[in-house]
Amino acid sequence: MDESMGEVIACLLSFSEMDWQGQKAAEQLMQIMLIAFAVVAFLTGFAFGSFQMMLLVYAGGVVLTSLIIIPNWPFFNRHPLKWLDPSDADRYPKPQPTVSAKKKSTKQK
Amino acid sequence: MHSFGYRANALLTLSVTILAIMCAMASFSDNFNSPSPSASVEVLNINRLQKLSNGDDEVSLTLNISADLQSLFTWNTKQVFVFVAAEYESTKNSFNQVSLWDGIIPSREHAKFWIRTTNKYRLTDQGANLRGKDFNLTLHWHVMPKTGKMFADKIVMTGYRLPEEYR
Numbered sequence: 001m002d003e004s005m006g007e008v009i010a011c012l013l014s015f016s017e018m019d020w021q022g023q024k025a026a027e028q029l030m031q032i033m034l035i036a037f038a039v040v041a042f043l044t045g046f047a048f049g050s051f052q053m054m055l056l057v058y059a060g061g062v063v064l065t066s067l068i069i070i071p072n073w074p075f076f077n078r079h080p081l082k083w084l085d086p087s088d089a090d091r092y093p094k095p096q097p098t099v100s101a102k103k104k105s106t107k108q109k
Numbered sequence: 110m111h112s113f114g115y116r117a118n119a120l121l122t123l124s125v126t127i128l129a130i131m132c133a134m135a136s137f138s139d140n141f142n143s144p145s146p147s148a149s150v151e152v153l154n155i156n157r158l159q160k161l162s163n164g165d166d167e168v169s170l171t172l173n174i175s176a177d178l179q180s181l182f183t184w185n186t187k188q189v190f191v192f193v194a195a196e197y198e199s200t201k202n203s204f205n206q207v208s209l210w211d212g213i214i215p216s217r218e219h220a221k222f223w224i225r226t227t228n229k230y231r232l233t234d235q236g237a238n239l240r241g242k243d244f245n246l247t248l249h250w251h252v253m254p255k256t257g258k259m260f261a262d263k264i265v266m267t268g269y270r271l272p273e274e275y276r
Contacts, residue, residue, distance in 0.1 A: 023111055030120055038127045042134060049184040051135065051255050058131065062124045070116050 015072040022076030030069045037061025135185045136257020142183045148176035148248040148264045150193060156227065158239060159275050166239035168232045168271060174210065174248075175223035181252050181260075182217040189214040190251045195232055196265075197244035207232050209246075241273040 018026060037058055045054025084092070156169040174193060181189055192211035199205055209228040214220050232239075245267050252260040 017111060026116065027119065030116075031123065034120075034124055034127055038131055042131050045135075046138065046184060051184055054131065054135070058128065062120070065124075066117070066120050069120055070113055072113075 012071050015074055016077055016080070017072055018076040019079045019081060021079045026069050026076055030065055033061065033065045033068070037065070132256035136254060139183050139185050139254060139258065139260070142180075144178075144180040146176065146178045146181055146250070146262075146264065148174075148178075148266070150174050150246045150248065150266055152246075152269055153225070155272055155276070157276060158272055160237055161233070164237060166234045166237045168239055169227060170209070170232065171225070171227050172210065172246075173223065173225045176248060177221045178214060178250060179217050179220040181250065182220060183254075185254045185256065186217075187253050187255045188216075189220065190253065192249050194247050194249060195244050196247050197242055199234065199236060199238040199242075201236050201238070205234070206247075239271050240275070242271045244269050244271065 038061070041054045041057035041061065044057055045051060151173040152170055153173050154171040156171060158166065158168045161167050172193065176191070178189055178191065190211070190213055193209050195205075195207045195209055197205050208230050209232060210224075210226055211229065212224075214222075245265050246269055247263050247265045249263040250261065254260075
């Protein structure tokens with residue numbers, strides 16, 4: 001049991017971080033899921049006349065959402081950035097800071 | 110949203126905010142409940158009416174209290190606190206209110222009840238005004254919700270009168 005839990009945690013940690021689009025998708029998915037579960041929880045609680053039912057449904061929704069949103073699932077890393085290797089970098093021109101003349105003059109004043 | 114911590118923090122804050130909104134909506138939904146409670150209190154016996162050594166009148170009653178408060182309960186009700194108060198006018202105070210009995214109703218199943226009891230708390234006047242006094246018995250209740258606003262209301266029952274002589 002402990003070994004398999006360790007493997008699961010090691011597997012989760014081995015995922016690389018979310019890319020930009022993955023982060024945006026994760027945030028939107030989180031908001032949609034939480035609001036949807038809140039609506040469902042309120043309606044079921046009201047229909048069954050049970051406040052506890054509302055809390056349980058919503059708590060289940062929050063747990064499910066956190067399982068989907070919080071780990072670095074590969075699903076959120078489909079558009080990774082491609083960085084140059086340091087040894088290749090010298091072969092390309094270095095980016096020059098582009099400063100417009102107007103801005104410079106305002107700064108000097 | 111780039112790390113575990115930021116996502117956990119964002120999820121926690123949003124989920125708790127939504128929970129607060131849900132609780133506010135649950136409290137708001139109580140306004141759509143229009144209760145129709147009923148109650149009656151019968152004075153079975155005046156056990157004694159006497160003057161205490163400090164000159165104040167004290168009376169002991171046996172009451173038969175019956176009430177149906179089931180309609181007060183909604184899905185957002187934790188419990189209902191009820192008390193029966195004797196209310197009367199005297200020369201010293203324009204309004205006297207003395208609690209005689211109280212109770213906590215934990216659920217709808219217990220909200221239809223009757224109880225035969227002597228007064229749980231002493232009915233003592235500030236003075237000697239109780240002989241031949243007309244008084245009201247009022248059933249007050251406070252609906253305590255799980256979240257949000259507390260409601261309170263009462264049923265006033267009139268036409269009770271204490272005996273003319275000490276006994």
